[in-house]
Amino acid sequence: MKQRITLVALVAVLALGLTGCGGKEKEELRQKVANLEQQLAKATSQLAEKEAGMASMEASLKEAQDEIAKVKVERDKLKAEVARLKKKTGTATRKK
DSSP, rough: OOHHHHHHHHHHHHHHHHHHHHHHHHHHHHHHHHHHHHHHHHHHHHHHHHHHHHHHHHHHHHHHHHHHHHHHHHHHHHHHHHHHHHHHHHHHHOOO
């Protein structure tokens, strides 16, 4: 009877020991998961910031491209005006 109680007590201690190890491993895994979740949240935040920065840069690029297009149109108008004036001046010079 005494051996049986000792055996049951030993089994109980071993079971608690194994459960404790599993609990420690579970806690380590929970901590790792928590760390990974924090890293993911940080990466997601950084990605959102970079996407916002990219959208701003794309808007600036579009504005610059629009301005370049306006300048090219104005340049072409001025070139045409210069050509017209040269032609007009050349014609007036020949008449003299």
